[in-house]
Amino acid sequence: AQSVTQLGSHVSVSEGALVLLRCNYSSSVPPYLFWYVQYPNQGLQLLLKYTTGATLVKGINGFEAEFKKSETSFHLTKPSAHMSDAAEYFCAVSDGNSGYALNFGKGTSLLVTP
Amino acid sequence: KAGVTQTPRYLIKTRGQQVTLSCSPISGHRSVSWYQQTPGQGLQFLFEYFSETQRNKGNFPGRFSGRQFSNSRSEMNVSTLELGDSALYLCASSLVGGGRSIEQFFGPGTRLTVL
Numbered sequence: 001a002q003s004v005t006q007l008g009s010h011v012s013v014s015e016g017a018l019v020l021l022r023c024n025y026s027s028s029v030p031p032y033l034f035w036y037v038q039y040p041n042q043g044l045q046l047l048l049k050y051t052t053g054a055t056l057v058k059g060i061n062g063f064e065a066e067f068k069k070s071e072t073s074f075h076l077t078k079p080s081a082h083m084s085d086a087a088e089y090f091c092a093v094s095d096g097n098s099g100y101a102l103n104f105g106k107g108t109s110l111l112v113t114p
Numbered sequence: 115k116a117g118v119t120q121t122p123r124y125l126i127k128t129r130g131q132q133v134t135l136s137c138s139p140i141s142g143h144r145s146v147s148w149y150q151q152t153p154g155q156g157l158q159f160l161f162e163y164f165s166e167t168q169r170n171k172g173n174f175p176g177r178f179s180g181r182q183f184s185n186s187r188s189e190m191n192v193s194t195l196e197l198g199d200s201a202l203y204l205c206a207s208s209l210v211g212g213g214r215s216i217e218q219f220f221g222p223g224t225r226l227t228v229l
Contacts, residue, residue, distance in 0.1 A: 034217065043118075043204055043220035051216070090157065100145050100208045100218060101170050104157035 002027035002093045004074075006105035014113050019063075019078040021108050023091030026072065033074040034092040034102065035065055044090065050074060061085070086112045115141055118221035120205050126227045132193040135224045139186050139207030145169075146188040147218060148180060151202040160203075163188055164210060192226075200228045 007022040025031055032051050036044040048059025055067040065076045074091060088109050092102040119138045127133050139146050148160040159172040163182035180190040186207075192199055202225050206218035 032216075036220075043222045044206075046217050046219070049217050092157075100147055100162055100206075100216075101159045101172070102147075102149075102157075102206075102218060103159070104149075106156045 001103075002029075002031055002095045003103050004033075004091045004093045004105040006089075006091050006108050008108055009106060010109045010111065012111040012113060013081045015083055016080050019076070019081045019085065019110065021076040021089050021091075021110065023065075023074045023076065023105060024072050025074060025091075025093045027093060027095055029095045032094045033065075033067060034094070035059065035063070035074075035076050036090045036092060036104075038088045038090065038107075040087075047076070047089075081110075081112045083112050083114070086110055118205055118207050118219055120203075120221040120224050122224060123222065124225045124227075126229060127195050128229050129195055129197060131195050132191060133195060133226060134189055134191045135203055135205075135226075137188045137190075137205030137207075137221060139188070139205075140209075140219055142209060143207035143219070144186050144210045145208040146182055146186065147206045147208070148188070148190050149204045149206065150174075151204060151223070152200070157204075160190065195228045197228050199226065201226060 004025045034049045035047040048057045050067045058064045063078045090107045091105040121136045145164045147162040151157045162170045166182045177193045182188045202223045204223045205221045
């Protein structure tokens with residue numbers, strides 16, 4: 001079975017600072033990895049995904065993530081935080097052997113201070 | 115293209131009642147999945163439907179059920195509601211193609227409150 005662990009339930013950064021949200025996965029097969037963002041009272045929006053190929057994945061809104069198999073990690077980064085980035089971020093994994101089911105991490109709440 | 119739509123957006127029920135939630139996937143998407151989101155348990159997979167068949171099921175009691183229609187629209191039903199069923203229920207659709215899992219697109223959710 002596959003799972004993800006998000007380190008840090010709350011992360012606070014200053015506007016303009018680097019954003020780093022950590023995600024480690026566990027999977028017995030090559031995983032598909034995703035980062036989603038959720039704004040208050042809304043559904044989930046896909047930021048980026050890793051399936052195969054290039055390990056550095058670029059997503060929307062200036063976010064990117066790097067798949068590191070040796071570290072079983074898929075950390076999300078953004079060079080410069082914006083106030084509008086404040087939201088809940090979820091890392092998710094799927095192995096494709098269970099249909100399209102996603103296993104989500106507990107989420108990280110990102111606070112951006114002026 | 116219109117996104118995933120869910121109705122109703124908000125529901126208030128009392129314990130013991132049953133409830134039906136509806137989801138319309140993105141046009142052309144044939145896979146629909148349901149998730150429950152609560153502050154304590156986070157996001158948990160309920161079940162997935164493809165071509166009117168349940169393809170996968172999460173670890174939820176039999177009170178939770180679903181179905182998919184020939185137009186890919188899906189409903190989920192919760193019978194004998196309990197206070198712990200209060201949650202945001204999210205529906206997601208996927209474009210089924212060759213290969214393995216690809217991204218799911220989520221609707222805005224239905225907020226269910228059980229009193």
